[in-house]
Amino acid sequence: MSWHYPRQSPLAHLHLAVRATTAEAPVWLCERPPASLAIVRGDADDAGFRAGVERAFGLALPLVAGTSTGQAERCLLWLGPDEWLIRGPDGADLTGRLGQELGDVLHQRVAISDARALIGLGGERAREVLSKGCGLDLHPSLFRPGACTQTLLGRVGVLLHALPADRPQFDLYVARSYADYLWHWLADAASEFGCAIREGG
Amino acid sequence: MSSQPFRLATGGRIDRQRALCFRFDGQVYWGHPGDTLASALLANGVRLVGRSFKYHRPRGILAAGVEEPNALVRLGEGARAEPNTRATQVELFDGLVAESQNRWPSLAFDAGQAGDLLSALLPVGFYYKTFMRPKGWWERYERLIRQAAGMGRAPQGADPDRYAKMHAHCDVLVVGAGPAGIAAALAAGQRGARVVLADEQAELGGGLLAAASLIDGQSAGDWLALALATLRAMDQVRLLPRTTAFGYYDHNFLGLVERVSDHLAAPPAHLPRHRLWKLRARQVVLATGALERPLVFADNDRPGVMLAGAAATYATRYGVRSGKRAVLFTNNSEAYGAAIALADAGVQLTAIVDAREDVRDDWAARARERGIRLLAGQAVVAVEGRRQVAGVRAMRLGPGADQVTGLPARLECDLLMMSGGYSPTLHLYAQSGGRLVWDPLRACQLPGEARQAVHVAGAARGSLELAQALVEGTAAGAQAAAECGFAGALPEAPQAEPAPAAASLRPLWLVPLSQSSGGKRFVDLQNDVTAADLMLATREGYRAIEHVKRYTTAGLGTDQGKTGNINTLAIVAQKLSADIAGLGHTTYRPPYTPVSFAALAGQDRAPLHEPVRRTGMQGWHEERGAEFEPVGQWRRPHHYPRPGESMHEAVARECLAVRQAVGVVDASTLGKIDIQGPDSPKVLNWVYTNAWDRLPIGRCRYGLMLNEEGMVFDDGVTARLDQHHFHMTTTSGGASTVMNWLEEWLQTEWLNWRVRFTSVTEQWAVAAIAGPSSRALLKDLAENLDLSDEALPFMGVSEGRVAGLPARVFRIGYTGAQSYEINVAASHGMALWLALLAAGEKYGITPFGTEAMHVLRAEVGFIAVGHETDGTVTPDDLGLARLCKTSQDFLGRRGLARPALRAERKQLVGLLTDHPKTVLPMGGQVIDRAELRPPHPSLGHVTSSYWSAHLGRSIALALIKGGRARQGERVWVTNDGGLAPATIAPARFLAPAEAAR
Missing domain, CATH: 3.50.50.60 (FAD/NAD(P)-binding domain)
Structure with a gap:
């Protein structure tokens, strides 16, 4: 599916592009550019299901709680014992591909590209910003690159993904309607360390 | 610079090269960096620092730390002022302003000290004894007493400072950075454990800061500096000075409060004032020292x-x-x-x-x-x-x-x-559930059996000697680390010279x-409790120490009896000729010292106090000046007033637009759940009261959801998109409840059902257009979308494009007018909205809010969950028994069969007031007589009530006992202190439009 019509990102009203800098800062924040997102639910014990998902995206289905496969922009994130989030490039027809590969295999596939806002958070003190609102132990030895978890940050549920990167970098998936709250919460939490707004890419 | 007559020429950990100016009760004094307010006052010869709580006796500085009961001052000015601050814990900074408390008009001459002279009239329990008569006068007495016996004044303005929270995890938390704590942190840190070392003072070191002994051949100060440098060099060790561990909760969860910028004359705006640490430790070492009695x-x-x-x-x-x-x-x-x-x-x-x-x-x-x-x-x-x-x-x-x-x-x-003597500081230990054991030899409580993963070292376990504290700290730190899996040989403890025998x-x-000589013998200085008070309490029959505490107030207040508790216990035991150990002790509760509410709130204050959910069209509503109402965490436009227009006028205009032309409402907040799998109809059959097997593809159906008791808790329209694919909608406020309800059944009862749910509330933006012109408008914007009654009948769903945007169009509505709910991807929400407004201009399109929506749905008698239902309403009560299938089971069906539900129930009816302009209050009680003469048996209450501009009169829905059989009867409704007469009518005031049937 391709988009030819005016789209508004969840944080469009904040005009972040105008405020973005390239300055170094202990914490940086950005709204990620649009991506294609889908939920797939199915039986992890069903070899056909696993193989179908793998064929569709060239990524193994992560079966261990709190893990992911792939990279930041093309990945499969574990959400539950029978539930995964797929992220692909903007416009990619993820559910179509799933339908093709899974055929009659029992599953649910739902496109949710518009249902989430994607906020990037990074910098040397990014973990501290998250720890202000998240009760999990995010120590790098435990919440390693590639780890993902659905948790409470401040007062909203988020999906937190530690990106495979040299320096601390996270992607936060949040329900679209909460994006404004989460952005302001993050900016407020980060302000004591020094926070820069970055271009999303 | 004025002299500091009591300052020594040398010694101490203060910087005599720099002078700090401060004010106490308006008088200017000087001190030095390293001073506390208390030490600077003493250096200036200030002895009188406060008046006591009850007797207003002159009081001076008793202690040098957290246990200070007397030197409570109001610190700072204006909205930043903080009462009841212990001068012994306030770090001096340039420009500090403090004021003494509990005195009027001045500290030196306090009118309240008459309380001391009248003290014979103010014995323990005097509240209860003296002020209970005449009946009802307590409230008058209380105001006077509170004024006389206040504990400082709260600031008036909003707190201008920032506050922060931090979650933290570690292997070993060490509380207290005296010799035992430092040794423990070193031992645990050297083994590689993640260590947090917290101490309430600005400078880490505790007793070492004033110790004269040698450790490992160096002065205590040099050894401390080296130890702290070693700890700072360890990546996995975090030092938290100015941080009080105030609460020890379950599963080694502790609350700590760090005073980040209280000590700064001009705190930088970006820094929080306090930071609350919510810390989970695998092991805890309490090196909390002891308090002198x-x-x-x-x-x-x-x-x-x-x-x-x-x-x-x-x-x-x-x-x-x-x-x-x-x-x-x-x-x-x-x-x-x-x-x-x-x-x-x-x-x-x-x-x-x-x-x-x-x-x-x-x-x-x-x-x-x-x-x-x-x-x-x-x-x-x-x-x-x-x-x-x-x-x-x-x-x-x-x-x-x-x-x-x-x-x-x-x-x-x-x-x-x-x-x-010395009382080990075991507040946290007791909070952790650890037992306290009385040691008659040392005349103090010592830590007994532990309940959590906690170790106690040094003076906190009665070891007052420096050498012993270092040994115990090292052992505790090493053991705590070992229990976290960091094994190794027992490190050598630092050696201190033995103390004198x-x-x-x-x-x-x-x-x-x-x-x-007479004179009062004070046990609790902060609360002005004397030995005589305790003795009186025992003479009056008090035996349990918890009762004595509450009767005499010994150990209450911000002080919590830090200096007085053990003396209280011992004196009561003595008077009762009881064993101290047998008397038990009062409960140690968090917080150890007061914690500001702001620290507990952290970032969770306006504007971040509560998340506000935004739809794709929110920005337009805001720009247009909509008045909002909270619906869950959403803020939905309630109405869109035009300049000079009242709410009443705006709502009437919006309603008429829908009845006469076309209106548009942002319905994005409706809950939406995608349901897939062969067992989907089975799920719908269970969760809704009606039957779903035969719903054709492309058609929708309305359903009621009941809880196990048979009471309606949500409703909505669900569409069949494909053989095994449904799109469910719920109320805006009930979306997550319904999702959880479905998942719970699936995960606990329907384990092998071939069906899955995913919330898609956030995926879709929804604009609902309603009114006679809605089809014409949609036609102007539709592509690949057949709007004929055959292709898209009432209660049908089609896919196509609207304004060029991929869309799912439901021909359903909540207004009784012809209407369409247009769903597009959320990022297209604004585009759709603007396109509808532009194309709708020629039809007179009018955006309408939730209030108009309610008026419109009430006109045609549609229920609103939360208005007509309150958790006690069945489908039959609503007149919707026809929606309950008889052939199949459904959730709530057995609840409906309860005999209790056979009694006469309140049923949904309409009410028409005698005076068409009288709009009844929602919640108004319905009675059967024209007179207010209690008791009135209630017939029921008004659930919805509005002015209908279309009908030119007020309308109301009500739940009334046996209401359906009472059509035409007159009732009276409480209204603004009086009664409004009304007639019971059918719960529908207007037939839905032909196209919406």
């Missing part, structure tokens, strides 16, 4: 009576003499160290009054070496001077310590140091009154 004798609260250790701390750490001539009154040897420290600092020691007979140990020898006079077997029985100690009198103590004999000896002094203490809980 006061002795209880007549007038032991006079300014100039000070804990011995505090006087020593002021001399050695802050370079301040707390007086010129001092007497030490003690029952133990350790306190001699304080006397010696003061003597070495140039204070003249008049005498040591020791309750023990025949003191012959190393300490006594050292005192004698310095020529200090020793009065053994004696006790201080009187203190001269009111606002300042001017001398004391000592008498011989009888063998049972129950009387004093002989002639009093007058001892010249302006400082009376006292020491009644000390004879054991003589418990002395209450110094008898001499025949010549």
Whole structure:
């Protein structure tokens, strides 16, 4: 599916592009550019299901709680014992591909590209910003690159993904309607360390 | 710069090169970096710092730390002012402003001290005894009493500062950075454990900051500096000075509060003032030290009576003499160290009054070496001077310590140091569930059996000696690390020179009154509780220590009895001739010291207090000046007032637009759930009351959801998109409840059902257009979308494009007008909205809010969950029994069969007021007579009530007992203090439009 019509990102009203800098800062924040997102639910014990998902995206289905496969922009994130989030490039027809590969295999596939806002958070003190609102132990030895978890940050549920990167970098998936709250919460939490707004890419 | 007459020329951890200016009660003073407010006041010779809580007696500084009960000041000005701050814990900064409390008009002359003279009228329990009559007057008395006995004043303005919270995890948390704590942190840190070391003081070191001993051959100060440098060099160790561990909760979860910028004259705007640490530790080492106990004798609260250790701390750490001539009154040897420290600092020691007979140990020898006079077997029985100690009198103590004999000896002094022994600081240990055990030998509570993964080291377990504290700290730190999996050989503990040999203490809980002197013997200085109060309570029959505490107020307040609790316990035990151990102890509850509400709130205050959910069209609503109403965490437009328009006018205009032309409402907030799988119809059959098997693809159906009791909890329209694919909608507020409801059944009862759910509420933006022109408007914008009644009938769904946007169009509505709910991807929400408004202009399109929506749905008698339902309403009550299938089971069906539901129920009806312009209040009670003469049996209540511009009259829905059979009957509804007459009518005032049937 391709988009030819005016789209508004969840944080469009904040005009972040105008405020973005390239300055170094202990914490940086950005709204990620649009991506294609889908939920797939199915039986992890069903070899056909696993193989179908793998064929569709060239990524193994992560079966261990709190893990992911792939990279930041093309990945499969574990959400539950029978539930995964797929992220692909903007416009990619993820559910179509799933339908093709899974055929009659029992599953649910739902496109949710518009249902989430994607906020990037990074910098040397990014973990501290998250720890202000998240009760999990995010120590790098435990919440390693590639780890993902659905948790409470401040007062909203988020999906937190530690990106495979040299320096601390996270992607936060949040329900679209909460994006404004989460952005302001993050900016407020980060302000004591020094926070820069970055271009999303 | 004014002189600081009591400042020593050398010594202490203060920076004499820099001077800090501060104000206390309007007077300007000077101090130095490293001072606390208390040490700076003492250096300036300020002795009188406050008035007591009940008797307004003059009070001075008693302690040098957290246990200070007297020197409570109001710190700062304006909205930043903070009452009840302990001067002993306030770091001095340039420009600090503090004010004494509990005095009027001034500290030196306080009108309230009449309370002291009238104290015979204010015995313990005087509230209950004196002010209970005449009946109802308590409220009048209370205002006066509260004013007289206040504890500071709260600031008026909003708190201008920032506050932060931080979650943290570690292997070993060490509370207290004295010798035991430092040793524990070193031992655990060297093994590789993640360590947090927290201490309430600005400088880490605790007792080491004032210690004169050698450790590993270095001065205590040098050793401390090296140890801290070692800890700082460890990546996995975090040092938290100015941080009080105030609460020890379940599963080794502790609350700590860090005072980040209280000590800064001009706190940078980006820094929080306080940071609340919510810390989960695998192991905890409590190295919380011990608090010195006061002795209880007549007038032991006079300014100039000070804990011995505090006087020593002021001399050695802050370079301040707390007086010129001092007497030490003690029952133990350790306190001699304080006397010696003061003597070495140039204070003249008049005498040591020791309750023990025949003191012959190393300490006594050292005192004698310095020529200090020793009065053994004696006790201080009187203190001269009111606002300042001017001398004391000592008498011989009888063998049972129950009387004093002989002639009093007058001892010249302006400082009376006292020491009644040491109480390990076990507040956190007790909070953790650990047992406290009374040790008669050391006359204190010691940690008993632990409940959590906690270790206690140093003075907190009664080991007052430095060398022993270092050994215990090392062992505890190493063991805690080992229990986290960081094994290794036991590290060598730092070596300190052994302390002088000390004879054991003589418990002395209450110094008898001499025949010549009276005077109050204070046990709890903060709450003005005396030994006489405790004795009175025991005479009145109080036995349980918790009851004594509440009756006498001993141990209450911000102080929580830090200096007084053990004395209270012992005196009560003595009076009851009971064993202290058998008496138990009062409960130690968090917080250890007060925590500001703002710290607990952290970032969760306006504007981040509550998340506000935004739809794709929110920005337009805001720009258009909509008035919003909260719906869950959404803010939905309630109405869109035009300039000069009242709410009433706006809502009427919006309603008429829908009935006559076309309106548009942002319906994005409706809950939406995608349901897939062959068992989807089975799920719908269970969760809805009606049948779903035969719903054709492309068609929708309305359904009611019941809980197990058979009560309606949500409703909505669900569409069949494909054989095994449904799109469910729920109410805006009920979306997550319904999702959880489905998942719960699936995960607990329907384990093998081939069906899955995913919330798609956020995926779709929804604009609902309603009104006779809605089809024409949609036609103008539709592509690949057949809007004919055949292709898209009422209760149908189609896919196509609207304004060029991929869309799912439902021909459903909530207004009784012809309407379409247009769903597009959320990021297209604004585009759709703007396109509808532009294309709709020629039809007179009018955006409408939730209020108009409610008027419109009430006109046609559609229920609103939360209005017509409140958790006690069945489908039949709503007149919707036809929606309950009889052939199949569904959730709630058995609940409906309960015999209790066969009684006469309240049923949904309409109400038409006699006066068409009277709009009944929602919630108004319905009665069957025209007169307000209680008691009135209630027939029911109004659930929805509006002005209908379309009908030109008010309409109301109500739940009324047996209502459906009472059509046409007259009732009366409470309305603004009176009654409004109305007639029961069908619960529908208008037939839905032809196209919406």
